[in-house]
Amino acid sequence: MKAKVTYTSMNFDRPEESHPSHPDFSIAYQMLFAPRAPRAGVLLAVKRNRWTCSLFAFQDQPPTDDTGYLRFAENLDNPRLALQIERRTLQEPTYRYTNVDNQWRPYHAVMNWPDRLIAVGDAVCVFNPVYGQGLTVAAMEAELLHQMLARRSASGKPLDSLAGSFQKRVGRLLLSPWTLSTNSDLMWNPDRRPLGARFTHWYNTRLFHVAVKDAAVWARFVRVVNMVASPAVLFHPAVALKVLSTTFTLQDWPSGPAGCARCASRTSPTASRAVNGPPW
Numbered sequence: 650m651k652a653k654v655t656y657t658s659m660n661f662d663r664p665e666e667s668h669p670s671h672p673d674f675s676i677a678y679q680m681l682f683a684p685r686a687p688r689a690g691v692l693l694a695v696k697r698n699r700w701t702c703s704l705f706a707f708q709d710q711p712p713t714d715d716t717g718y719l720r721f722a723e724n725l726d727n728p729r730l731a732l733q734i735e736r737r738t739l740q741e742p743t744y745r746y747t748n749v750d751n752q753w754r755p756y757h758a759v760m761n762w763p764d765r766l767i768a769v770g771d772a773v774c775v776f777n778p779v780y781g782q783g784l785t786v787a788a789m790e791a792e793l794l795h796q797m798l799a800r801r802s803a804s805g806k807p808l809d810s811l812a813g814s815f816q817k818r819v820g821r822l823l824l825s826p827w828t829l830s831t832n833s834d835l836m837w838n839p840d841r842r843p844l845g846a847r848f849t850h851w852y853n854t855r856l857f858h859v860a861v862k863d864a865a866v867w868a869r870f871v872r873v874v875n876m877v878a879s880p881a882v883l884f885h886p887a888v889a890l891k892v893l894s895t896t897f898t899l900q901d902w903p904s905g906p907a908g909c910a911r912c913a914s915r916t917s918p919t920a921s922r923a924v925n926g927p928p929w
Contacts, residue, residue, distance in 0.1 A: 652749045652777040652834045654681065657711035658703040659718060661740035663733070665698050670736065677729035681705055681779065682857070683836035683850070690722055690730045700733055705779060707837055713743045749777045751831050757820025762813035767794065773816075774823050777834055782826045785876045790819055825880055829873075855892045856883060866891060 664671045675694035680686065687707040695701050704711035704721050711721050722731035753774045756762070770787040797815055801808060832846040833853075842850075860867040866888055872878035882888070 650751045650831055650834060652751060652779070653708050653837060654705055654749050654777065654779050654834075655710045655745060655747050656703045656705045656749070656779060657713055657718065657743060657745040658701065659734075659740060659743040660695070660699050660701045661734070661737035663694055663698045663700045664736075672729075672733065674729070677727055677733075679725045679727040679730075680857075681707065682854075683707075683833065688721070688725060690725050690727070692730045692733060700737075702730060702734060704730075710745060710747070713745050715740075715743075718743060746778065749779060751775065751777050751827070751834060753823065753827055755820065757817045759816070762816055764809050764812055767812050767815055769794070769819070773819060774827065776826065777830050780826075780830045780833070780874070782830060782876065786823065786826055789822060789876070793818060793822065826876060829880065852883075852892060855895050856888070859888075859891045859895050863891065 676692065678691040679689045681689040687709070688711075689705040690703065691705075692700055692702045702722075704718065704725075706721075712718050719731060719734050722734050725731070754768075754772075756768050756773055769790045771783065773790075774786065776782045776786070794815060797811060797818075798808075801811060828845075828849075832849045835842055835846040836850045856866070856870065860870050869878065869882050869885075869888060873880050873883055
């Protein structure tokens with residue numbers, strides 16, 4: 650499934666802690682959210698006093714030249730990204746990534762899978778990298794394989810039939826991250842919105858509206874996104890009651906990239922947001 654989202658990334662210097670202009674946050678971002686927020690960006694503090702910044706766009710390409718990159722960031726609702734880009738003094742090359750398709754090869758459904766042959770990582774499933782799931786899923790698959798091999802070794806059983814069992818368990822492992830990413834991407838296409846994706850989008854719209862004001866809900870959401878908790882935690886009664894009881898109008902949502910006071914408020918999932926350290 651084609652996501653039609655492109656991102657452009659740049660690494661540049663971040664003022665040291667002793668510097669007067671050292672920022673008081675380590676993450677700042679604006680989220681993509683179909684269909685009203687087709688542009689986004691994230692700014693992350695990384696090692697050696699650097700920022701890594703990625704700008705995203707649906708059916709558009711964030712520029713790779715310095716002037717265009719800054720101008721794109723200036724049109725986001727969160728001003729922190731553009732301010733840090735503008736004050737940079739050193740930078741690494743800027744790169745654009747356009748291969749953001751989702752593709753799942755259903756090896757778990759293959760009958761009579763060959764013994765001692767396994768497929769993992771992108772060989773099985775490629776995710777839209779915007780959601781940062783690929784490396785995490787590959788690590789989970791490697792951990793699963795390690796556990797299965799360790800059990801076989803401890804029992805003294807041969808490796809026959811292990812490969813087929815592994816592929817079936819990988820299929821079950823992939824279901825949640827695949828659903829998370831593809832449901833979000835499907836909402837960009839008005840002609841291909843299955844009922845499940847529409848419900849998820851409806852629920853997430855209200856979930857984000859609550860999460861930007863409720864730290865406990867936000868913490869649950871981040872754990873799900875980082876794949877350390879099941880999506881089921883977002884439907885826990887403690888969360889669902891808040892989500893289903895929230896009310897707002899479309900006027901609460903940004904209608905485009907223009908940076909106005911309403912757009913910069915924290916009343917929507919695309920709201921400007923910066924945190925002192927990772928939100929998890």
